[in-house]
Amino acid sequence: MKYDVAVIGGGVVGSMILRELSRYQLKSILLERQEDVAMGASRANSAIVHAGFDAKPGTKKADFNVKGNALMETVAKELSVPFCRNGSMVLAFSDEDLETLETLRLRGEENGVPMLRILCPEEVWEKEPAISREIKGALWAPTGGIVCPYELTIGGIENAMDNGAELKTNFCVTGIRKDGDSFVVVSPEEEICASYIVNAAGLFADEIARMVGDDSFSISPRRGEYELLDKTQGTLVHATIFQPPTKMGKGILVTPTVDGNLLTGPTSEDISDKEDTETTAAGLDKVQKLAVKSVPGINYRNVITAFTGLRACPDSGDFVIGPAKGEPHLIHAAGIESPGLTSAPAIAPEIVRLLGEAGLPLHPKEDFCPNRRPFPKFREMSDEEREALVQQDPRFGKIVCRCETITEGEVLEAIHRNPPARSVDAVKRRTRAGMGRCQGGFCGPQVVEILARELGIPMDEVTKSGGKSRMLTGKTRGEGGAI
Ligand SMILES: Cc1cc2nc3c(=O)[nH]c(=O)nc-3n(C[C@H](O)[C@H](O)[C@H](O)COP(=O)(O)OP(=O)(O)OC[C@H]3O[C@@H](n4cnc5c(N)ncnc54)[C@H](O)[C@@H]3O)c2cc1C
Structure with missing residues (x-):
């Protein structure tokens, strides 16, 4: 070809x-x-x-x-x-940080960033009441998103x-x-x-x-670890909250996500393995300690998952x-x-x-x-829209993921659209099934069943994310089972 x-x-x-x-x-x-x-x-x-x-x-x-x-x-x-376009802020905790903000403002203006402004603490708290009382000001960038x-x-x-x-x-x-x-x-x-x-x-x-x-x-990998909190924490801040950057990166941020969660992280650590996406206790500890410096009210009992991303540093x-x-x-x-x-x-x-x-x-x-x-998003529809969709295709009337209100119709859409979802994680990225508080505890088995049915494969061939990452490894009961 x-x-x-x-x-x-x-x-x-x-x-x-x-x-x-x-x-x-x-x-x-x-x-x-x-x-x-x-x-x-x-x-x-x-x-x-x-x-x-x-x-x-x-x-x-x-x-x-x-x-x-x-x-x-x-x-x-x-x-x-x-x-x-929720805007972003870089917080200053000291006079030295205030100088950094001024450098960033000038640099931004030179780069062509519009509407940059340094806010005094009162202006910051008016926009973002949950921000620490220890701050001395912030750089406000309304074009951040x-x-x-x-x-x-x-x-x-x-x-x-x-x-x-x-x-x-x-x-x-x-x-x-x-x-x-x-x-x-x-x-x-x-x-x-x-x-x-x-x-x-x-x-x-x-x-x-x-x-x-x-x-x-x-190119070498630089690890960044995160903790994602559920939607009870998602409205703590509206803008993205940064700390002053260091030579290793932009520091630990606290931000709402487009789906209403709160994201905190990332760390910044040079490593050698380009495939090492493990999280570490030390990294996650650092994320929490630094994130609460910006937003002291974050309740880390509501963490729903932790993950690592690898930067491709040239x-x-x-x-x-x-x-x-x-x-x-x-x-x-x-x-x-x-x-x-x-x-x-x-x-x-x-x-x-x-x-x-x-x-x-x-x-x-x-x-x-x-x-x-x-992509049809049942959770974002009005009652009238939902009714019309279910009339058209009753599979949109069956909730598969309770945490995120995701229907069987959406899972099918993910499997049959391009690029097609072929694994549980691929369905998750397209629909959010498994991204809620229970992290797939309820919907995981149903997604496996739907994938097996639609792809015409046995359930034990369904993978989490391709390769050998099979979701089911054997029977616990009956013929061939351990019990
Ligand atoms: C911790 C962290 C935080 C970040 N935060 C931000 C942010 O807030 N805002 C922002 O603008 N940017 C951010 N970035 C940067 C942003 O995520 C990346 O710049 C962007 O995702 C890079 O996209 P990419 O397509 O180049 O790389 P990737 O998304 O890594 O895609 C490369 C693809 O190439 C494939 N591939 C590799 N080798 C082969 C091969 N031999 N054959 C076939 N396929 C191959 C890989 O499997 C992979 O899918 C962040 C990055 C990290 C890691």
Whole structure:
């Protein structure tokens, strides 16, 4: 099979690039090594649409952050993905911190961030009564926002597929070789041909670069641990609350999520294993201690889960965007650490422009449709809307997840839409079944049953997240059972 462009990596960056490519008369494909998309950094991050005052002026991070922030509202609307411009604050706890805020304000202005203002403590408490009484002020950025990162990734890929792009999951790129003018992209199971390649492989983008002889950058993992609290804590703050940044990152934040939970974290720790997404007692302890410094009233008895995200830190310190060394038909979208989620909608058109510059013919498609069909969300519907939906399809009348009010109809939609959900976690990312207080205790078995039925496989072949992560390992009763 010969493609014009193969995008390696199904995170938010690959998703936005595939969508951008689908505006043109091209045969494009996205290759993802996992069983689903949005399983790397785009699954586990702070979900903040940064205003853009952190990055050094003149860097790619600064440029794409501010442009991506401005684009996010339209992209989220077109893809029917939750987004809220809730604003963000950086708190100052000392006179030295106040100086940092002033530096950030000036830096933000230079980057083109509008409406930045330093607030006195009274102004902060008026906006956010739960903030610590120890503060000396805050930098207020009304253009800061929050978004659902995995819905954005999935939504972008679905929209690209509706516009003719293709997706292959479980395709781990292990080699790239040249065949005339084309690339042969190799996985252990199969090969595909493509005239151009985009490298959006997150933490592994340096390994993809080395496959074409480019060793100009390397990427190392930096762990960030989080604790997510239930909806009783979700209204403690309205804006995203940061502490002053350090050289290791933006510090511990406290933020509402678009789904009404409260998120606290992340830590920042350089590690060596690119696959180590364990949480640690020490990391979570640090998250709690620092988060209550900003918002003392957080009740950590309402934690519902903890998780780790791995930042893809490039040795250059900035995004690596441009043609590979010695291989102009492979374009890197690499080293996309924070603010990569915010920047993705702006990185995508730049990558397509670079592909055009490298010789890819770009003829716009007349019938490109930017809008994704909204995913039905029973929990957000009025009684009248619910009744109409149940009349149309009674499976929307059966609640599968009680905590989040998710129906069987939504689980079926997740399994039968593109990109399809094939595991319990894939259903969870698309519907929120299992994301509530009981964390899947009630709905887990039902989701397994529905997946087995719809995919035509035995229940014990249903996985949590692909590979060998089977949900059921054997019988406890009856024939072959232990009891
Ligand atoms: C702790 C943390 C907090 C963050 N907070 C924010 C924030 O609040 N705001 C913000 O703007 N940004 C934030 N970021 C950054 C943001 O999450 C990332 O910049 C963004 O998700 C990167 O997307 P990506 O597509 O480049 O990478 P990923 O999402 O990691 O996707 C890369 C994909 O490539 C696939 N892949 C790798 N190797 C291969 C291969 N050989 N073959 C096929 N596929 C392959 C992987 O499986 C993966 O799915 C945060 C990141 C972290 C880790």
